[in-house]
Amino acid sequence: MSPAAPELDFFQRVYAVVRQIPPGRVTSYGAIARYLGSAQSARTVGYAMNAAHSLPEVPAHRVVNRVGLLTGKHHFGGFTAMQQQLEAEGIPVEDDQIQNFSQHFWDPMNEL
């Protein structure tokens, strides 16, 4: 399987990676961008998540910014939906900040 297959649209490549994030783990926009070979496309990764709403298989709640802050929660219908989904997987969140972030971090560069 080639998640970074260049023949696929950038968004599709992003989704391919996000789908492989294990439950209870999280990663960052930048980490995904770097894995796809476009380290400076972190913003575009977030843009892709925005369009991923129609794709139920894409666990967008497992993608946060580099310090573990839930910067994308405003795009989750409610303002607590993202946090609740994370805590449901055993990831403690306090004031939009994932606790023990490095401990839950999942780097596609190392794991894939």
Place this chain on the structure above:
DNA sequence: ACCGTGACTGACG
């Protein structure tokens, strides 16, 4: 084909 937009990031003061 050009321009504005954004769920980011690293550097700087």
Place this chain on the structure above:
DNA sequence: ACGTCAGCCACGG
């Protein structure tokens, strides 16, 4: 340690 600034890049109009 914390707020601010400026690059970056893919998408849609």
